[in-house]
Amino acid sequence: MAVETKVNTYLNYINGQWVASSSGNIGESNNPANTNDIVGFVQNSTREELDQAVLSAKSAQKKWRALTGNERGAYLYKTADILESRLEEIAKTMTREMGKTLPEAKGETARGVAILRYYAGEGMRKVGDVIPSTDPKAIMFTSRVPLGVVGVISPWNFPVAIPIWKMAPALIYGNSVVIKPAQETAVTCAKVIECFADALIPAGVLNMVTGSGSVIGQGLVDHPDVNGITFTGSNEVGKRVGQGALARGAKYQLEMGGKNPVIVTADADLDLAVEGTISGAFRSSGQKCTATSRVIIASEVYEQFKTKLLKKVKEITIGDGLEEGIWMGPVANENQLHTVLSYIEKGKQDGATLLAGGNRLNGASYDHGYFVEPTIFDKVKSDMSIAQEEIFGPFIALIKVDSIEEAITIANDVKFGLSASIYTSNIQNMLSFIDEVDAGLVRVNAESAGVELQAPFGGMKQSSSHSREQGEAAKEFFTAIKTVFVK
Ligand SMILES: NC(=O)C1=CN([C@@H]2O[C@H](COP(=O)(O)OP(=O)(O)OC[C@H]3O[C@@H](n4cnc5c(N)ncnc54)[C@H](O)[C@@H]3O)[C@@H](O)[C@H]2O)C=CC1
Numbered sequence: 001m002a003v004e005t006k007v008n009t010y011l012n013y014i015n016g017q018w019v020a021s022s023s024g025n026i027g028e029s030n031n032p033a034n035t036n037d038i039v040g041f042v043q044n045s046t047r048e049e050l051d052q053a054v055l056s057a058k059s060a061q062k063k064w065r066a067l068t069g070n071e072r073g074a075y076l077y078k079t080a081d082i083l084e085s086r087l088e089e090i091a092k093t094m095t096r097e098m099g100k101t102l103p104e105a106k107g108e109t110a111r112g113v114a115i116l117r118y119y120a121g122e123g124m125r126k127v128g129d130v131i132p133s134t135d136p137k138a139i140m141f142t143s144r145v146p147l148g149v150v151g152v153i154s155p156w157n158f159p160v161a162i163p164i165w166k167m168a169p170a171l172i173y174g175n176s177v178v179i180k181p182a183q184e185t186a187v188t189c190a191k192v193i194e195c196f197a198d199a200l201i202p203a204g205v206l207n208m209v210t211g212s213g214s215v216i217g218q219g220l221v222d223h224p225d226v227n228g229i230t231f232t233g234s235n236e237v238g239k240r241v242g243q244g245a246l247a248r249g250a251k252y253q254l255e256m257g258g259k260n261p262v263i264v265t266a267d268a269d270l271d272l273a274v275e276g277t278i279s280g281a282f283r284s285s286g287q288k289c290t291a292t293s294r295v296i297i298a299s300e301v302y303e304q305f306k307t308k309l310l311k312k313v314k315e316i317t318i319g320d321g322l323e324e325g326i327w328m329g330p331v332a333n334e335n336q337l338h339t340v341l342s343y344i345e346k347g348k349q350d351g352a353t354l355l356a357g358g359n360r361l362n363g364a365s366y367d368h369g370y371f372v373e374p375t376i377f378d379k380v381k382s383d384m385s386i387a388q389e390e391i392f393g394p395f396i397a398l399i400k401v402d403s404i405e406e407a408i409t410i411a412n413d414v415k416f417g418l419s420a421s422i423y424t425s426n427i428q429n430m431l432s433f434i435d436e437v438d439a440g441l442v443r444v445n446a447e448s449a450g451v452e453l454q455a456p457f458g459g460m461k462q463s464s465s466h467s468r469e470q471g472e473a474a475k476e477f478f479t480a481i482k483t484v485f486v487k
């Protein structure tokens, strides 16, 4: 809930109440398309509020887990209906707060609604198996129990979908939740929490505390009464979260970076490949962990692909994502802008050729925003930093190869393994790619980004903690299995 002022101030949600932080310290959430536009004020909370939230989650969880799955599901269905009724408003807030275009923000909010309904239904599905015992007089089966209190640490790039795909399964399986959203998109998250509150979710079952990663995020990781931590964000912070949770025996799940390749073979439909590359690389200004960042192209079609790509990239309209006709918004914050600009310089220094973009946009409507051109580097070698490190911006590296074997070797030549895509019409190329590429999400004749809520999502190598989110896979993290033997 917000306190009505000219610009709303958003509060923490603890034990069913909207409360201000005792710090008295509030931060501004600004529009990256126009930093003079303040989207809202949010609480810079203290450990004290976090402790209150965890305490209330802990005491509410006993009653919550005692409800049937069907009863818990009813709250999620209600929340979905409320979110759907506020879709336009919440999507607009998302666009103002992190920059993605309004159609993308609406799509994401609709996805949030669908995720809530999917997990609401999960309350009626099976939780265990009957397993034959070696003792003929015994019955043996598995059951699942919730972890207890789950801490959710979410990033700013999917401010509705990611919190919901973590909170909804946590709740349906009987956990209570404390969420710490990214401070950059805390207003959008507060509006999602309002939907749960308006659905009358019992006090304490869901709590939100906003604030810095080092105080509230780290506080959740270290809190002795938080039984599981689910995190999406950078590798650097993710590793710290995993180590902290492991040190005190809490369960954890990490979704982190990617350096996702697209392979274009000599027999590919090049128009389709160009379309998928543009969409995968530049939608949301490249700020998806599944975004395309390396394009590995067969030498036979390299020049042809490049010409088509350059033509298409020039058609991208850049500006405020709330305006009609805009295809790409700003990057989400000043740090992102500096990161992208610094990699543009690194690419040049490392000897790659800047083919398109490469500049911050200035003048008129761009002056108060973090706008950067879609950028394409040519003549990239796999060992260059722009081909190895996650940039998280509208930035792609083109790499020429002479065979499918070389293409797959280069695709795998990074520490990440989140998503990977190939454009080809050759069945043998497809099969080799599916089998050999190191990625949790493998896509054929489709862009590298594209996650379906009913399917497992997660990465290999340093992209994740080797766990999977979403779909049925969520059950593995948010519950513990009990093997029961009865005689
Ligand atoms: N995998 C993904 O989807 C995402 C990846 N990133 C990557 O991370 C880079 C930096 O973005 P940031 O927003 O700074 O990501 P981040 O990893 O710092 O933030 C993610 C979340 O972790 C929290 N956090 C920060 N420090 C923490 C700590 N010590 N303990 C617990 N929680 C903490 C943040 O407040 C936020 O809620 C991006 O350029 C991109 O490369 C960022 C967002 C999402």
Ligand SMILES: O=C(O)CCC(=O)C(=O)O
Binding pocket: 157, 158, 162, 232, 287, 288, 289, 290, 449, 450, 451
């Ligand atoms: O591509 C998507 O829809 C989700 C990507 C994602 O999880 C992320 O960027 O954090």
